[in-house]
Amino acid sequence: MANQLGVLNALDAAKTQWYHFTAIVIVGMGFFTNTYDLFSISLITKLLGRIYYFDALSEKPGTLPPRIVAAVNGVAFCGTLAGQHFFGWLGDKLG
Numbered sequence: 001m002a003n004q005l006g007v008l009n010a011l012d013a014a015k016t017q018w019y020h021f022t023a024i025v026i027v028g029m030g031f032f033t034n035t036y037d038l039f040s041i042s043l044i045t046k047l048l049g050r051i052y053y054f055d056a057l058s059e060k061p062g063t064l065p066p067r068i069v070a071a072v073n074g075v076a077f078c079g080t081l082a083g084q085h086f087f088g089w090l091g092d093k094l095g
Contacts, residue, residue, distance in 0.1 A: 030087075034080060041076045045069050 045064055053062035064072070 038076065038080065041073060045072050
């Protein structure tokens with residue numbers, strides 16, 4: 001606990017440097033890129049349904065079955081989680 005307090009005190013006493021602003025911009029870009037990916041997956045599932053589940057005899061556009069939608073969304077979220085863990089670990093090792 002004493003070691004943690006020493007680290008926190010050192011962080012409080014540190015002056016803001018150009019590195020801090022660079023880190024904020026990089027983190028912000030990663031956050032917005034990740035958010036865009038998770039937002040666009042719903043649009044992609046609709047497009048996949050219209051392309052691969054199209055019925056020419058129906059007037060309605062094709063839709064993905066609910067299980068496939070759940071699988072695509074699940075893979076997107078699991079990939080996001082795995083990527084955050086891997087790149088977080090990589091940033092800790094190399095950063």
